[in-house]
Amino acid sequence: MTHQPGALPGATATHPVLRVPPAAPAEAVAHFGASLAFHTDVSDIAAALDAGTDPGFVLLDSRSTESWEQGHIPGAVHLPTALVAERAPRLLDPAVPVVTYCWGPGCNGAARAALALAGLGYQVKEMLGGFEYWAREGFAYETRQGGERRAADPLTAPAGADACGC
Incomplete structure (x- = not known):
């Protein structure tokens, strides 16, 4: 066996x-520490919302009205990205951090909303996975017809467990 260049x-x-x-x-400490300053995930959001106390942040759904009505996280504030500059000062307290979400990993709407909010002086994080992973992990959500909940996808959450353990 020989040593390969670049190995x-x-x-x-x-x-x-x-x-x-x-x-x-x-x-690596600097990089991953910075990443966690900008991101959170659906399991951590669910745990914070289920704790029965003020989570210390506002959860913001940055999707369209049609998307919101199709399904959104209970307790979230609806503020489409295009309306952030106009409506955020009336809807959000600048002293309270905001966590944004959009459809899922294939969508950058939550990042665009977070950028717009940060530009207005808000502390902000993005929820990784978006609404897609909220539903896929089996957390309850609301639609225009009422509350819904799907079984957790075993590829995103352990079967029969409340948390992934990570």
Whole structure:
């Protein structure tokens, strides 16, 4: 076995995973710490909302009215991204952090809403997974017809458990 150019010392072959070496631990701490300052996930939001106390943030659905009516997280504030600049000062307290969500991982509407809110001076995070993963993890949601809840998708949440354990 020979050492391949560009491989880590001691590695026997270059492959895509380690072709670019991992960051130094201090750089990883800075990166992942910064990521958590900008993002949260549906399980953490559900736990905060279910705690029975003020979660300390406002959950904001940045989708269209049609999307909101199709399904949204109970307790969320509806404020489409295009209306953030106009309506946020009337709907949101600048002293309370805002967590934005949109459809799902394939949509950047929550990031656009977060950017607009940050530009107005709000502290903001984005909920990873959006409404799609909220529903896929089996959390209750509201529609124009009333409340709904689907069984958790075992690919997104452990079957028969309340939390993923991560």
